[in-house]
Amino acid sequence: AQRVTQPEKLLSVFKGAPVELKCNYSYSGSPELFWYVQYSRQRLQLLLRHISRESIKGFTADLNKGETSFHLKKPFAQEEDSAMYYCALRAAGNKLTFGGGTRVLVKP
Amino acid sequence: DAGITQSPRHKVTETGTPVTLRCHQTENHRYMYWYRQDPGHGLRLIHYSYGVKDTDKGEVSDGYSVSRSKTEDFLLTLESATSSQTSVYFCAISGVNTEAFFGQGTRLTVV
Numbered sequence: 001a002q003r004v005t006q007p008e009k010l011l012s013v014f015k016g017a018p019v020e021l022k023c024n025y026s027y028s029g030s031p032e033l034f035w036y037v038q039y040s041r042q043r044l045q046l047l048l049r050h051i052s053r054e055s056i057k058g059f060t061a062d063l064n065k066g067e068t069s070f071h072l073k074k075p076f077a078q079e080e081d082s083a084m085y086y087c088a089l090r091a092a093g094n095k096l097t098f099g100g101g102t103r104v105l106v107k108p
Numbered sequence: 109d110a111g112i113t114q115s116p117r118h119k120v121t122e123t124g125t126p127v128t129l130r131c132h133q134t135e136n137h138r139y140m141y142w143y144r145q146d147p148g149h150g151l152r153l154i155h156y157s158y159g160v161k162d163t164d165k166g167e168v169s170d171g172y173s174v175s176r177s178k179t180e181d182f183l184l185t186l187e188s189a190t191s192s193q194t195s196v197y198f199c200a201i202s203g204v205n206t207e208a209f210f211g212q213g214t215r216l217t218v219v
Contacts, residue, residue: 006150095153096139096153097153098152
């Protein structure tokens with residue numbers, strides 16, 4: 001069975017401070033990991049996928065298979081980064097499982 | 109936005125009544141998913157479909173059934189709604205190696 005864990009439900013940081021959202025997973029096969037974001041009153045949208053290895057809106061995430069983690073990082077948070085962030089794992093058969101989500105609040 | 113629409117967007121229903129939510133796509137994607145979103149629980153998979161008439165259970169499937177008779181539509185049915193099924197329901201679609209695209213959600217209240 002696959003499982004995604006996001007230990008922090010809420011992260012509150014000041015503008016310009018670094019932010020790191022933790023994501024740990026369990027899966028016996030080779031996973032594909034994603035980060036999705038949901039801004040207020042908008043639908044969920046893709047932020048990052050690990051196979052693309054690109055930076056979006058200043059966010060990066062590295063898949064660490066040894067630690068089974070896929071943490072999301074941004075060195076300088078902006079107020080517009082305030083949103084709900086979900087880590088997701090896609091397993092064999094395209095079954096897509098999400099974590100519990102982390103709400104990020106960036107204070108001015 | 110990807111061509112995915114959910115209907116209805118809002119619904120209030122009484123305990124014990126059946127409810128069907130519809131997800132419609134125009135992208136011809138193979139995979140479709142139903143999730144519920146609850147505070148403290150994030151997004152939990154209810155059921156998903158990997159093709160016409162091919163469906164499988166997710167982690168919170170009790171009390172829900174689904175049907176997919178054609179590629180475009182994925183229906184979620186609550187056979188007898190309960191207050192614990194009050195939630196926001198999201199449909200998502202994806203291709204074989206594509207990202208998932210989400211609908212705008214359906215807010216369901218069971219009174």
